[in-house]
Amino acid sequence: MAEIIDGKQWAQQLNVQTKAKVDDLKARGISPKLVVIIVGGDEASQIYVRNKHRKADKIGILSEIKRLPADTSQEALLSVIDGYNRDSSIHAILVQSPLPKQIDEAAITRAISPAKDVDGFHPVNVGKLYTNAKLNFPVSCTPKGIMTLLRAENVELTGANAVVVGRSNIVGRPMAALLLNAGATVTVVHTQTKGMTDYTRQADILVVATGIAHLIKGSDIKPGATVIDVGMDHDANGKLTGDVDFDSAFSVAGKLTPVPGGVGPMTIATLMQQTVELAKWSE
Ligand SMILES: Nc1nc2c(c(=O)[nH]1)N[C@@H](CN(C=O)c1ccc(C(=O)N[C@@H](CCC(=O)O)C(=O)O)cc1)CN2
Ligand SMILES: [Mg+2]
Numbered sequence: 001m002a003e004i005i006d007g008k009q010w011a012q013q014l015n016v017q018t019k020a021k022v023d024d025l026k027a028r029g030i031s032p033k034l035v036v037i038i039v040g041g042d043e044a045s046q047i048y049v050r051n052k053h054r055k056a057d058k059i060g061i062l063s064e065i066k067r068l069p070a071d072t073s074q075e076a077l078l079s080v081i082d083g084y085n086r087d088s089s090i091h092a093i094l095v096q097s098p099l100p101k102q103i104d105e106a107a108i109t110r111a112i113s114p115a116k117d118v119d120g121f122h123p124v125n126v127g128k129l130y131t132n133a134k135l136n137f138p139v140s141c142t143p144k145g146i147m148t149l150l151r152a153e154n155v156e157l158t159g160a161n162a163v164v165v166g167r168s169n170i171v172g173r174p175m176a177a178l179l180l181n182a183g184a185t186v187t188v189v190h191t192q193t194k195g196m197t198d199y200t201r202q203a204d205i206l207v208v209a210t211g212i213a214h215l216i217k218g219s220d221i222k223p224g225a226t227v228i229d230v231g232m233d234h235d236a237n238g239k240l241t242g243d244v245d246f247d248s249a250f251s252v253a254g255k256l257t258p259v260p261g262g263v264g265p266m267t268i269a270t271l272m273q274q275t276v277e278l279a280k281w282s283e
Contacts, residue, residue, distance in 0.1 A: 002227070002253040010152050011145075011265035014273055015059055021276045022060040032279035033062035034092040034118065034271075035084050039077060040070025040100050049096055052268060059272050064090075074103045078111050085113040091279040092118035094271070097170070115282065118274050120144070121169060129174060132181045136281045138274050143175035145266030146207060146228050147182065153255060155205060155226045158183035163203035165189050165196070165216065165243070171209035171230050179205070208243040218248030227253040230263050 022032055034056055038049050049065055056063035066080060077095075084093050093116045099105050109117075114124040120138035128137040150157060162184040166172035172188060180186045184205065189196045197220040200206055206227045208216050213233035221227060231243030242259030249256055257263055 002250050002256040005149060005153055005226075005228075005255050005257045005262060007149060007257055007262040007265045010149055011269035013152075014148060014266070014269040015055070018269070018272045018276055019059045021280070025276065025279055026060070030279055030283065031062055031089075032092070032276045033064070033090050034094065034275045035064045035066060035090050036094045036096060037066045037068065037077070037080065038096040039068045039072050039103065041067075041096060042098075045096050045098070052094075052271060055268050055272060056275070061272060061275055070100050072100070072103070074107065077103060077108060081108070081111045085111075085116065090116065091282055092116055092275040094118050116278060118271060118278060119170075120174065120274070126169075126174070129177045129181075132177075136277070138278060139178065140170055140174040141270040141274060142171050142209075142230060142263060142267045143178050144274070145270035146175060146230070146263060147178050148270065149228070149257070149263070149266055150205070150226070153226070155255070157205075160184045160204040161187075161202055162205040162207070163187045163189060163199050164207045164209070165200065166209035166211075166230075168209060171207075175207050175209070179207075210243050212243055213241050214243070214245040216244045216249065218245065218250075218252040221249055221252045223252055224254035225252075226255040227257070228263060229257050229259050231259055232264065 036049050036052055053063050053065055084090050093112050095108050109121045114122045117125055117138055120140045125137050129139055162179040164172050164176045167188055167190045176186045176188050187199050189199050200220045201222055203222055203225055206225050209230035229242035229244040233241050235241045240260055
């Protein structure tokens with residue numbers, strides 16, 4: 001039976017460390033500040049943004065939510081970002097995803113100053129990640145938080161067979177780079193992969209980020225593997241569930257993250273951690 005990785009508890013621990021860093025910076029006259037921009041936004045996005053704001057407040061990070069109407073033009077959003085890029089009191093800028101159809105997400109990503117890109121999505125930061133640069137730079141919060149979880153749980157990374165299911169810019173691609181940089185042998189599988197489960201069954205570390213509820217079953221998992229479920233799906237009853245079929249995975253995996261209470265809390269805690277890092281690096 002798998003050991004459940006308690007993301008909530010590890011996130012709480014990270015938040016305590018982040019709060020101490022905030023107190024240090026404040027004592028030196030720096031108040032870390034995050035701005036979250038939301039354009040229109042579904043109910044879920046509104047909740048995530050509110051949660052980020054509350055968590056920042058608790059840790060002592062200044063945070064501002066900029067709410068823009070759903071019909072905001074790309075030019076208007078670019079102009080708002082430009083204002084925050086120039087404002088030296090702001091250290092971290094995040095544009096909540098998804099954005100309305102009239103806005104090109106990639107153009108928005110490129111408009112945020114790489115030094116304030118708390119999501120780590122800017123091509124300059126992605127380039128640093130993929131070249132394993134020995135520099136300070138932000139990394140996408142969900143995969144960075146997963147690395148924190150793996151290390152906290154003492155999961156062996158060097159030489160491990162890691163399989164990432166999904167190739168998104170937010171999770172799959174940066175996750176693969178982080179695992180590779182840590183010394184794992186990394187395979188990325190996706191919707192066009194032939195015989196996907198031939199790969200997943202070889203994985204010592206399996207990270208699943210597809211948005212397809214219960215795609216991965218216990219029979220797709222190597223006995224004893226560490227399984228990280230990034231899914232935030234809804235079952236037939238509308239209940240939040242993961243990309244991994246928890247019940248069948250539980251009897252095969254060595255370690256397993258639940259949904260909710262696994263990766264999600266670590267994403268928010270990592271966002272806080274990285275806001276403080278950006279403030280520190282800006283000194
Ligand atoms: N600009 C960004 N947009 C989005 C990101 C992102 O990293 N940057 N990620 C997701 C949404 N997201 C953060 O923005 C996020 C969603 C959910 C959670 C979370 O804590 N989930 C809880 C469960 C919550 C519930 O009950 O509904 C959990 O897993 O325990 C954290 C972050 C898309 N957009
Ligand atoms: Mg979770």
